[in-house]
Amino acid sequence: MVLRHPPDRRRLSAAVLLALLVVAVVVGLGTVAIGKSQVRAGQAAAAPPPAAPAPTPSKYVVLTFDDGPDPRYTPQILDILDRYDAKATFFVIGAEAKRHPTLTRTLTQRGHSVQNHTWSHADLTKLSWTAFQRQVKDTDAQIRAAGGKPPGCLRPPYGTRTPLLDRRAAALGKRLVLWDVDSRDWTRPGPAAIEQRVAANARDGSVILFHDGGGNRAQTIAALPGVLKMLKDSGFGFRTAACSTPAQ
Numbered sequence: 001m002v003l004r005h006p007p008d009r010r011r012l013s014a015a016v017l018l019a020l021l022v023v024a025v026v027v028g029l030g031t032v033a034i035g036k037s038q039v040r041a042g043q044a045a046a047a048p049p050p051a052a053p054a055p056t057p058s059k060y061v062v063l064t065f066d067d068g069p070d071p072r073y074t075p076q077i078l079d080i081l082d083r084y085d086a087k088a089t090f091f092v093i094g095a096e097a098k099r100h101p102t103l104t105r106t107l108t109q110r111g112h113s114v115q116n117h118t119w120s121h122a123d124l125t126k127l128s129w130t131a132f133q134r135q136v137k138d139t140d141a142q143i144r145a146a147g148g149k150p151p152g153c154l155r156p157p158y159g160t161r162t163p164l165l166d167r168r169a170a171a172l173g174k175r176l177v178l179w180d181v182d183s184r185d186w187t188r189p190g191p192a193a194i195e196q197r198v199a200a201n202a203r204d205g206s207v208i209l210f211h212d213g214g215g216n217r218a219q220t221i222a223a224l225p226g227v228l229k230m231l232k233d234s235g236f237g238f239r240t241a242a243c244s245t246p247a248q
């Protein structure tokens with residue numbers, strides 16, 4: 001069937017179509033405008049409120065990790081430290097730094113201090129001067145090869161110290177850094193005991209001993225989030241050991 005409209009009805013249809021088109025365009029533009037304002041409102045709602053400046057800690061501890069780096073534990077420790085915005089000092093074994101150069105480099109790249117804990121965890125009180133120098137200097141070289149600054153600090157394995165050891169360390173430009181809080185994580189007493197020991201003994205300026213290598217350090221990793229939260233809640237900040245680079 002062919003529809004035939006009189007001329008006036010055709011004009012009317014055209015006018016109705018035009019009116020519908022205008023309405024459609026206006027409604028369409030309005031929808032776009034509303035959509036845009038909704039997006040802006042959504043963005044404004046999602047924006048974080050202005051952050052209050054974090055209070056500056058009035059007291060500090062120095063977190064130290066010995067006997068690594070160890071690919072099983074050190075990366076996990078780095079991630080936990082990041083969560084608490086904490087920088088630590090790693091006393092590395094030269095032979096382990098040589099075995100894991102990328103991990104050693106990562107320590108420096110992530111803002112931590114890398115210092116000397118001898119080449120093979122030797123008891124420095126039992127060495128000739130020649131052997132002493134090799135233990136320290138070879139480790140220095142390995143740390144520097146992995147992008148670290150020349151280490152200004154030496155931690156003697158087992159915490160041994162004698163007047164002779166002190167003189168030899170000084171002759172090599174090393175400051176000896178021991179600790180006043182031993183977490184005793186190496187005895188694996190359980191994460192709660194590790195945290196409790198640190199909580200009971202940490203003071204302003206304390207140097208706290210942990211281990212990221214040299215054995216099973218799963219308990220250190222389990223304890224560390226609680227330790228860091230406890231220290232932060234107690235008002236402590238975290239500093240690296242003062243190991244200014246000696247003149248080479």
Ligand SMILES: [Zn+2]
Binds near residue numbers: 067117121
């Ligand atoms: Zn050690």
